[in-house]
Amino acid sequence: MALTHDIDTTEAPPKQRRSRIKPEERHREFVRKAVSLFSEVGFGAGTRELAQRLGVTQPLLYRYFPSKDDLIAAVYREIYVNRWKPEWREGLLDEAVPIRQRILSFYDDYTRTIFTPEWLRIYLFSGLRGVDITRLYTTTVETEILKPIARATRKAFGRPDSDPLRPEEVELFWTLQGGIFYYGVRQIVYGLEMQVDRETMLRNAIDTFLDGVSSVMERIASEQPAGGASAGGEFRISDN
Amino acid sequence: MALTHDIDTTEAPPKQRRSRIKPEERHREFVRKAVSLFSEVGFGAGTRELAQRLGVTQPLLYRYFPSKDDLIAAVYREIYVNRWKPEWREGLLDEAVPIRQRILSFYDDYTRTIFTPEWLRIYLFSGLRGVDITRLYTTTVETEILKPIARATRKAFGRPDSDPLRPEEVELFWTLQGGIFYYGVRQIVYGLEMQVDRETMLRNAIDTFLDGVSSVMERIASEQPAGGASAGGEFRISDN
DNA sequence: AAGAATAATTATCGTTCGATAATTAAAAAG
DNA sequence: CTTTTTAATTATCGAACGATAATTATTCTT
Numbered sequence: 084m085a086l087t088h089d090i091d092t093t094e095a096p097p098k099q100r101r102s103r104i105k106p107e108e109r110h111r112e113f114v115r116k117a118v119s120l121f122s123e124v125g126f127g128a129g130t131r132e133l134a135q136r137l138g139v140t141q142p143l144l145y146r147y148f149p150s151k152d153d154l155i156a157a158v159y160r161e162i163y164v165n166r167w168k169p170e171w172r173e174g175l176l177d178e179a180v181p182i183r184q185r186i187l188s189f190y191d192d193y194t195r196t197i198f199t200p201e202w203l204r205i206y207l208f209s210g211l212r213g214v215d216i217t218r219l220y221t222t223t224v225e226t227e228i229l230k231p232i233a234r235a236t237r238k239a240f241g242r243p244d245s246d247p248l249r250p251e252e253v254e255l256f257w258t259l260q261g262g263i264f265y266y267g268v269r270q271i272v273y274g275l276e277m278q279v280d281r282e283t284m285l286r287n288a289i290d291t292f293l294d295g296v297s298s299v300m301e302r303i304a305s306e307q308p309a310g311g312a313s314a315g316g317e318f319r320i321s322d323n
Numbered sequence: 324m325a326l327t328h329d330i331d332t333t334e335a336p337p338k339q340r341r342s343r344i345k346p347e348e349r350h351r352e353f354v355r356k357a358v359s360l361f362s363e364v365g366f367g368a369g370t371r372e373l374a375q376r377l378g379v380t381q382p383l384l385y386r387y388f389p390s391k392d393d394l395i396a397a398v399y400r401e402i403y404v405n406r407w408k409p410e411w412r413e414g415l416l417d418e419a420v421p422i423r424q425r426i427l428s429f430y431d432d433y434t435r436t437i438f439t440p441e442w443l444r445i446y447l448f449s450g451l452r453g454v455d456i457t458r459l460y461t462t463t464v465e466t467e468i469l470k471p472i473a474r475a476t477r478k479a480f481g482r483p484d485s486d487p488l489r490p491e492e493v494e495l496f497w498t499l500q501g502g503i504f505y506y507g508v509r510q511i512v513y514g515l516e517m518q519v520d521r522e523t524m525l526r527n528a529i530d531t532f533l534d535g536v537s538s539v540m541e542r543i544a545s546e547q548p549a550g551g552a553s554a555g556g557e558f559r560i561s562d563n
Numbered sequence: 564a565a566g567a568a569t570a571a572t573t574a575t576c577g578t579t580c581g582a583t584a585a586t587t588a589a590a591a592a593g
Numbered sequence: 594c595t596t597t598t599t600a601a602t603t604a605t606c607g608a609a610c611g612a613t614a615a616t617t618a619t620t621c622t623t
Contacts, residue, residue: 101570101571101572101617101618101619102570102571102619103569103570103571103618103619103620104570106569106570109570125365125367125451127365127367127610129609129610129611130610130611130612131609131610131611139571139572140571140572140573141611141612142571142572142573142574142612142613142614143570143571143572144611144612145611145612145613146569146570146571150611150612151611151612204451207447207450207451208451210447210508210512210513211365211444211447211448211451211512213514217513218513218514218515221509221513221515250518250519251518251519251523251527253518254506254517254518254519254523254524254527255527255528255531257502257505257506257509258499258502258503258505258506258524258527258528258531259498259502260502260505261501261502261503261504261505261506261508262497262498262499262500262501262502262505263498263501264501264505265497265498265500265501265502265504265505266494266497266498266501268450268501269461269497272450272451273450273457273458273461274453274458275458275461277494278490278491278493278494279490279491279494283491283494284494284498287491287494287495287498287539287543288495288498290535290538290539290542291495291498291532291535291536291539292531292532292535293535294534294535294536294538294539295530295531295532295533295534295535295536296531296534296535298530298534299527299530299531299534302530303527341587341588341589341600341601341602342589342600342601343588343589343590343599343600343601344600346599346600349600369579369580369581370580370581370582371579371580371581379601379602380601380602380603381581381582382582382583382584382601382602382603382604383600383601383602384581384582385581385582385583386599386600386601390581390582391581391582
């Protein structure tokens with residue numbers, strides 16, 4: 084017969100006062116802390132850990148979210164939707180400002196938004212999970228940011244706005260985007276000590292890009308349009 | 324009293340023949356399949372799933388690896404050490420080849436190596452886990468690849484090899500590296516249909532970069548060396 | 564103040580996980 | 594062929610997971 088009265092090393096439960104707050108606020112609190120927790124350990128983080136950080140019990144989560152996946156969806160919305168600024172696109176189209184300054188201002192504000200552990204890590208985690216939202220976000224970046232930048236840049240170089248954007252042109256601006264993005268990953272995600280501050284990096288990267296992109300864009304414009312989106316014939320001889 | 328003889332829907336166990344192979348080969352098999360599995364679902368993947376893919380039972384893993392973390396360490400070694408080619412550095416230093424061609428050849432081979440689901444996804448997963456190996460790899464890339472490229476490029480522009488590399492110069496080449504890397508992430512990790520093939524992207528990105536980098540490198544060289552590594556005074560007025 | 568509504572709790576279920584011990588069977592040694 | 598070695602198995606443990614049901618206690622309504 085085993086002793087049933089174990090020595091209780093944990094002191095008596097602190098008779099925790101249960102705080103009752105408005106449902107909407109509780110909902111927001113869950114999402115806020117979930118963003119923080121998931122960004123640290125990934126979406127495999129436990130619901131008990133999340134509840135503990137909020138000072139509540141684990142089953143309470145299921146009063147506000149039918150399942151963990153619904154909570155994750157709310158986290159996606161917070162990152163991808165709530166932190167997107169429509170003014171980015173507008174600023175990029177403002178022809179009263181020189182193109183260099185427009186691009187610089189955009190990336191200054193954009194990196195201020197996404198260069199946080201929460202944003203970058205959840206972006207990477209969600210990308211690795213293969214959920215559609217990452218593809219959707221990438222498409223949004225291309226249509227709302229990169230294509231406007233590309234058109235504006237071409238215009239600034241004196242090229243007519245009439246001929247359509249080539250995929251190769253858009254891809255060039257993806258390279259700039261990726262280069263800047265990777266600076267944030269190295270600093271925030273990998274925790275590396277950066278030898279160059281963000282503003283200087285942006286200035287140098289954008290100046291290098293703008294200085295070199297005109298000749299390459301001209302070359303692209305002078306080449307045959309690439310296969311898939313060609314308006315000419317349905318078939319053409321590949322130029323290997 | 325419950326019925327103890329449940330209707331057995333699963334047919335009789337196939338009396339699985341147990342195959343016995345050499346320890347070293349079993350070890351390699353575990354690592355190989357672990358690379359594949361972890362790259363798909365992350366390091367949270369179960370040891371039972373891994374064993375199933377090998378056609379063995381789960382406890383067998385612990386004959387070859389003391390713990391799951393040791394298996395993960397072996398996976399890191401496979402990705403970061405075994406797939407690194409020392410010839411990359413050598414090729415970049417070969418002054419018989421024009422700088423543009425040297426950079427192009429390197430990135431052609433480098434992206435051929437890392438633009439696989441296994442490499443890219445494990446790289447991203449490991450980076451998010453915050454393990455030291457990612458920082459170590461980044462340092463290796465900088466010293467073995469980017470600094471040699473930067474020096475070679477500067478040399479090709481006629482600058483003396485004597486004055487030390489500025490952090491701002493190295494950072495410029497990180498931007499190129501990140502831009503190229505992000506192409507692979509979009510294609511392989513996010514599964515996006517790329518409108519521009521890898522070779523064209525590399526050519527345009529590198530041409531844009533090389534065309535624009537000379538003027539920016541000159542500006543960097545003409546500016547005051549940045550704060551931290553300055554050999555001049557211990558203090559200086561910050562230039563806000 | 565009494566009762567209704569509901570936010571938060573306790574208790575618990577069925578899975579899955581990494582890991583260990585004991586057992587079995589295939590290959591190596593004699 | 595018999596014995597020894599060891600690669601592989603079966604069985605199982607304790608912890609952590611997502612989720613549900615029943616209960617308690619706080620706030621709102623009248």
